[in-house]
Amino acid sequence: MRALATGCLALICLVACGPRPPEFVEYRLVAMATSVEITLPAEASRQHPELIASIEAELGAFERDYYAWSDGELSRLNRALSSAGTFDASQAMADLIGRAKSVTAATNGAFDPGVGALVELWGFNDATRPPSTPPSAADITATLAAAGSIDDIGIDGTRLSAGGARFTLDLGGIAKGAAIDRIVAQIESLGIAPVLVNAGGDLRVVGEPEGRSWRIGIQHPRGNGLLGTVTLAAGEAAFSSGDYERFYEKDGERLHHILDPRTGRPATHTQAVTVIAGDGTLADAAATALFVAGPDDWRAMAARLGIVLALRVGADGGIEMTPAMRDRFRPAADAGSDILAAGDG
Numbered sequence: 001m002r003a004l005a006t007g008c009l010a011l012i013c014l015v016a017c018g019p020r021p022p023e024f025v026e027y028r029l030v031a032m033a034t035s036v037e038i039t040l041p042a043e044a045s046r047q048h049p050e051l052i053a054s055i056e057a058e059l060g061a062f063e064r065d066y067y068a069w070s071d072g073e074l075s076r077l078n079r080a081l082s083s084a085g086t087f088d089a090s091q092a093m094a095d096l097i098g099r100a101k102s103v104t105a106a107t108n109g110a111f112d113p114g115v116g117a118l119v120e121l122w123g124f125n126d127a128t129r130p131p132s133t134p135p136s137a138a139d140i141t142a143t144l145a146a147a148g149s150i151d152d153i154g155i156d157g158t159r160l161s162a163g164g165a166r167f168t169l170d171l172g173g174i175a176k177g178a179a180i181d182r183i184v185a186q187i188e189s190l191g192i193a194p195v196l197v198n199a200g201g202d203l204r205v206v207g208e209p210e211g212r213s214w215r216i217g218i219q220h221p222r223g224n225g226l227l228g229t230v231t232l233a234a235g236e237a238a239f240s241s242g243d244y245e246r247f248y249e250k251d252g253e254r255l256h257h258i259l260d261p262r263t264g265r266p267a268t269h270t271q272a273v274t275v276i277a278g279d280g281t282l283a284d285a286a287a288t289a290l291f292v293a294g295p296d297d298w299r300a301m302a303a304r305l306g307i308v309l310a311l312r313v314g315a316d317g318g319i320e321m322t323p324a325m326r327d328r329f330r331p332a333a334d335a336g337s338d339i340l341a342a343g344d345g
């Protein structure tokens, strides 16, 4: 087993129960502030020599268009909604905003991409320049009061509209899932399987290795090792949200990038959440939402989202999980030595 890199962005590792078959190849691309590994049959890679370059181009475009602080579609959307109050979005953007809105509705705003102005205020928007000082309580209150929720945005076809508020939609809690789904759609359209797409520990699988099932590792939120492993069925995605991904400590408090839109502050009751779902978009958004939900609400919120596979590590390190997740989870102590690769930072 390869060692986990210190300060991993997310969790996890690879792959099937048993050593990696030699007929597989792994490509590593850098995108979305992490490394994206694509593991696929060597034969398929020979048959589709253009595939990896095409995925790389798609990820580059995705980064530009779905990151609020670059010069792409999302930043145009934010400017237009805050000034004119309308924006003609691409179909893909309108679809993703629609899915994000439904998660916001199902979670009573625990997940809300409208937190962008707060994310910026806390300084968690730029991974290359980590913040070290929290904003003042007065600035948090003022930013909270001025920020528009994604709930206020109406969608008519691809036309988005909203009145009044200033919008800094930040799709950082859902976009990686959407990006992985797009890559998977490309791979599926070519009929390639089995494949693992792993973006710094957030991942989705296509098909299943012959005669085996996928088993992936979940990073321990406080150590360099694993919390445990879970099995994945064909097509499933596993995403984690953790307070170890982007954080600093101030006066003994860990201040990190997952904000509770109701308080404008990092949610402190949780260390990590892992969600398994049928697609990356839902798994990504749900992991962020359940992180914010906290000890009393996460199970009911998962049910409202249609999520049956979820695991939560509380602030005291205690692990809770849904009954279905219990059947998939194996604690690290008996995780075995068949885990081949780890998430990177």
Ligand code: AMP
Residues within 6 Å of the ligand: 110, 111, 112, 113, 114, 115, 119, 124, 170, 171, 172, 173, 174, 240, 241, 242, 245, 257, 258, 259, 260, 261, 284, 285, 287, 288, 292
């Ligand atoms: P994730 O790692 O998927 O949990 O996403 C965390 C990122 O989502 C943060 O870096 C922010 O950009 C954004 N974010 C933070 N808090 C929230 C929230 N409550 N709802 C939606 N997005 C959030």
Ligand code: MG
Residues within 6 Å of the ligand: 172, 173, 174, 239, 241, 283, 284, 285, 286, 287, 288
């Ligand atoms: Mg997320």
